[in-house]
Amino acid sequence: MKLIANLLLAAMLSISLSACAEGHSTAENTQSESIITTAENMLSEVSETVGTSNSSQNAETDGNIGVFDLDKGTVMLNSGYEMPILGIGTYRLSQEQAENSVYWALRDGYRLIDTARIYGNEEGVGKGIRRAIEDGFVTREEIFVTTKMWTSDYDDGEAAIDASLKRLGLDYIDLMILHHSQPENDVEAYQAMEAAVNDGKLRSIGLSNYYEPEDFDRLVNATEIAPALLQNETHPYHQSGIMKEHLAKYSTVMESWFPLGGRGNTQRLFEDETISSIAEVHEKTSAQIILRWHLQAGNIAIPGSSNEAHIQENYEIFDFGLTESEMEQMTALERDERFASY
């Protein structure tokens, strides 16, 4: 039931967003706002009536939720918000590098940004966003900002959320995720994020670095809102098949970190014979083939880069597609090999 109400809300949100995007009149937009309010009220009524058990959700009833739209470059989350499926990652970028990368990315068409408190660059990310808005490339509403709560902040999640909002210079965050599984206190941290959803500080919430279905369920069974996504190390040599199958039960989507293998490992993937020969056929680079594979395989990808040309190149993957046979060849590269040890 809760999922049906979520679906209804998502559909109504989508109708109203397209009305706004097509430049409908203020009266129509006001009408759209009241549709959203009605849907939100219905959602909370249904949640109150049937309870909010996450385990009652079933992927068979969730329609568009979790389905990747490769033309629009978005996916509808189980939270009812639409999320871009290709974004810019900022791990290991300085404040200044993050500012520039975010600015170039937004200028080039990206609408998704990934940062984290522990990267120490949330202020730089915020500056890049403001520069792009000032230069007229985007509006705040058009972009989707993700940050992560670090493990040492789990005991006071509310303070951590407020601090991230302040450093980013935003009045809401599109998606906040717990950076790592930490059974001692991750439930409390997640509950702080749930409270922040109710307060309008966060729109969607999710998890990162949960590698066992049982560990994911431990958190989910103790909380109310099903995670919108799980961000785990995922690339052609570690395709996360078992977790993705598990996530489908909750209509939770997978987001890939180290989508290109991560700093220091990318050449192994770029020079892989299968990947480089597919790249040759399409006259694309290996990076572009890997990123396109992620999207067609149903993984949101957030390649990290501080290089202006790479950022542009990584976004040029919506003008071609991999064939079924090429997707099969990519799937066959699975070797359950992680590049990171955490």
Ligand SMILES: NC(=O)c1ccc[n+]([C@@H]2O[C@H](COP(=O)([O-])OP(=O)(O)OC[C@H]3O[C@@H](n4cnc5c(N)ncnc54)[C@H](OP(=O)(O)O)[C@@H]3O)[C@@H](O)[C@H]2O)c1
């Ligand atoms: N949740 C977590 O625990 C976690 C962990 C790690 C990462 N993340 C997130 O996931 C994002 C992606 O991971 P990542 O940045 O570590 O690894 P990645 O995206 O797999 O790889 C980044 C590396 O690829 C290079 N690169 C990017 N585009 C390229 C291109 N077109 N051609 C050649 N080289 C290219 C970058 O160098 P240049 O700078 O020279 O382009 C950099 O060395 C991070 O930035 C971060 O936002 C999350």
